[in-house]
Amino acid sequence: MAMDSFQTIFEASALPHQTAQAHETLKKMDPNPPFMSTYKQLLKAQPSCNHDLASVEECELPLIDLSLLYTENASRCKREIAAASQNWGFFQVVNHGISSELLHRIRSEQVKLFRQPFENKCKDFSADAYRWGTPTATSLHQLSWSEAYHIPLCQSTDLSKHNTIIRLTIEELAVSLSSLAHLLGGVLAEELGGDGAYFERNCNRETCYLRLNRYPLCPVPGGLFGLVPHTDSDFLTILCQDEVGGLQLMKDGRWITVKPNPSALVVNIGDLFQAWSNGMYKSVEHRVISNESEERFSVAYFMCPSYDSMIESEAEKSIYRRFSFREYRQQVQEDVKMVGYKVGLSRFLVGGA
Ligand SMILES: O=C(O)CCC(=O)C(=O)O
Ligand SMILES: [Fe+2]
Numbered sequence: 001m002a003m004d005s006f007q008t009i010f011e012a013s014a015l016p017h018q019t020a021q022a023h024e025t026l027k028k029m030d031p032n033p034p035f036m037s038t039y040k041q042l043l044k045a046q047p048s049c050n051h052d053l054a055s056v057e058e059c060e061l062p063l064i065d066l067s068l069l070y071t072e073n074a075s076r077c078k079r080e081i082a083a084a085s086q087n088w089g090f091f092q093v094v095n096h097g098i099s100s101e102l103l104h105r106i107r108s109e110q111v112k113l114f115r116q117p118f119e120n121k122c123k124d125f126s127a128d129a130y131r132w133g134t135p136t137a138t139s140l141h142q143l144s145w146s147e148a149y150h151i152p153l154c155q156s157t158d159l160s161k162h163n164t165i166i167r168l169t170i171e172e173l174a175v176s177l178s179s180l181a182h183l184l185g186g187v188l189a190e191e192l193g194g195d196g197a198y199f200e201r202n203c204n205r206e207t208c209y210l211r212l213n214r215y216p217l218c219p220v221p222g223g224l225f226g227l228v229p230h231t232d233s234d235f236l237t238i239l240c241q242d243e244v245g246g247l248q249l250m251k252d253g254r255w256i257t258v259k260p261n262p263s264a265l266v267v268n269i270g271d272l273f274q275a276w277s278n279g280m281y282k283s284v285e286h287r288v289i290s291n292e293s294e295e296r297f298s299v300a301y302f303m304c305p306s307y308d309s310m311i312e313s314e315a316e317k318s319i320y321r322r323f324s325f326r327e328y329r330q331q332v333q334e335d336v337k338m339v340g341y342k343v344g345l346s347r348f349l350v351g352g353a
Contacts, residue, residue: 031115032216033132033147042140049140049224056248058257062088063264067095069187081184082191082281085269089284090249092264093184098176100263103240106173109166110297114147114214121147134228136340145218145290146226154206170210177238177301178205184267185235185303192277194314202305203235209302215246218290226288226296231344233332234270234302241266244296249286257289271345272305272328275320278313283345320348 036043062084068077084091114121121130132147153174185199215226226246241247247258247266258266274283288296305311307326312318328348335343346352 028119029117031118033118035133035145035216038133039137039143042137042143043220046140049220049222056255056257058259059251060259060261061266062091063261064091064093065095066093066097066183069183078187078191081187085188085273085281088249088251089269089282090258090266090286092261092266094261094264096180096265098173098180098265102169102173102176106169106240106299107242107297109169110212110214110299113149113163113166113212114297136336138340140220140224142228142340143224144227145220145224146213146215146288148214149212151210151212153208153210173299174205174208174210174301177210178208180265181208181236181238181301181303188236188273188277188281192280194277199235199303202309203303207304207306209304211300211302213298213300215288215290215296217292217295219292223292224290226290229285229287230342231283231285232268232270232302233272233328233342233344234304235272235276236270236303237268238301238303239266239268239298241298242296244291244294246289246291246296247286248289249284251284255287270302272311272325275311275323275345275348276313278315279319318350320345321350323348
């Protein structure tokens with residue numbers, strides 16, 4: 001039965017009445033990465049992937065109204081941001097100061113960018129910005145059914161050789177998201193009694209990244225991960241998602257689905273903030289679930305420091321040893337290569353191996 005449905009997926013893409021030439025032309029125009037042919041062996045070996053997604057509950061993340069920061073309720077608002085970062089590692093913000101016109105503009109540029117033929121995608125931005133699937137996957141559980149442009153903002157001047165509009169839109173968005181990230185980072189640092197200006201000094205537009213994600217329709221029965229479970233290797237991430245949904249996070253040992261809120265941005269704590277706050281703020285595992293009927297888009301801004309920035313908490317007894325962002329990145333890359341996955345912060349525990 002499972003094998004039948006797998007064959008149907010493959011055969012659906014074979015059009016018997018087409019000439020070879022027409023087929024070639026269609027293939028050339030296809031925006032989708034060649035998931036089915038590339039992962040044919042994995043899909044054959046494991047025709048459906050039981051991620052046990054059915055039992056996942058939907059919830060609303062703590063919702064923070066940032067306009068309160070400019071009222072007499074500012075202290076309460078700051079405490080709520082810190083509490084959500086401790087208890088959830090995730091929250092959503094409204095009245096965040098990013099214009100909805102700009103968010104719509106980036107979305108429509110992003111859609112155009114991803115709708116171009118697959119063949120053109122590597123050519124548009126600098127060579128290694130465009131990624132799709134998971135080249136190292138040896139099982140369906142390790143495969144991300146998505147494509148992305150992972151854009152270092154330091155390259156914003158030569159971001160896109162051909163497309164000026166998207167370049168300008170990305171630059172404009174980076175400026176706004178950078179102020180929002182500094183604002184949130186400052187609040188979180190001050191709530192810890194720490195250095196509120198740390199992020200202004202160590203993270204600037206040159207050191208941060210913007211990631212444009214697209215989750216294409218996934219015809220595999222039972223669905224696959226759009227993005228495999230992970231934590232982010234930054235201080236904090238600001239995410240603008242569409243209304244399709246699919247983002248899930250780990251809370252109290254269970255996966256829960258985040259209910260999309262069209263007027264909110266989602267914020268999550270990354271590994272560096274967990275270390276910097278001595279484990280107070282949580283870098284929580286999250287993942288995206290693909291679906292077979294609606295494609296999904298999201299934009300993520302990663303607040304990262306310069307590679308030489310040192311990450312250490314001001315606590316008397318630090319859980320993690322002092323490390324540079326460069327060291328962290330290198331360790332993550334080495335682990336992915338050697339162990340097959342990101343080990344993350346546990347590598348940097350005081351007294352750890
Ligand atoms: O698309 C999403 O909802 C999440 C994206 C994400 O987690 C990431 O890019 O690190
Ligand atoms: Fe993430």
